[in-house]
Amino acid sequence: MPETIFAKIIRREIPADIVYEDEQCLAFRDVNPQAPVHILIIPKQHVARLVDAVAEDQALLGHLLLVANKVATEQGIGGAFRLVVNNGAAVGQSVFHLHLHVLGGRAFTWPPG
């Protein structure tokens, strides 16, 4: 697996505030939260960007969305939350290990900046 900060979190080499884990993914609080609830959901297998996912990843991608539902509900924001996937540096991706941002607990504007 390529070395990213998230690979180190998966291997427990650096700490994270983990809120959910199963065989396929890990969810933990963002270290620099942009909302009262800001959780990252990452697959345990390495996929650098969403655009790098392939047909074999279909079930995994669906699983990540269902985990987003579960985590949002458990965190009390099931009625209103935003999912963000930054794909590529130009739109803000800074860690090249696929992750879903689950954001909630405040109002959001649209369109995003």
Ligand code: AMP
């Ligand atoms: P992105 O900019 O979409 O690639 O999102 C990467 C996110 O990872 C940012 O929101 C960072 O605040 C977050 N992040 C970076 N390092 C850590 C870490 N060690 N623990 C938790 N979140 C992190």
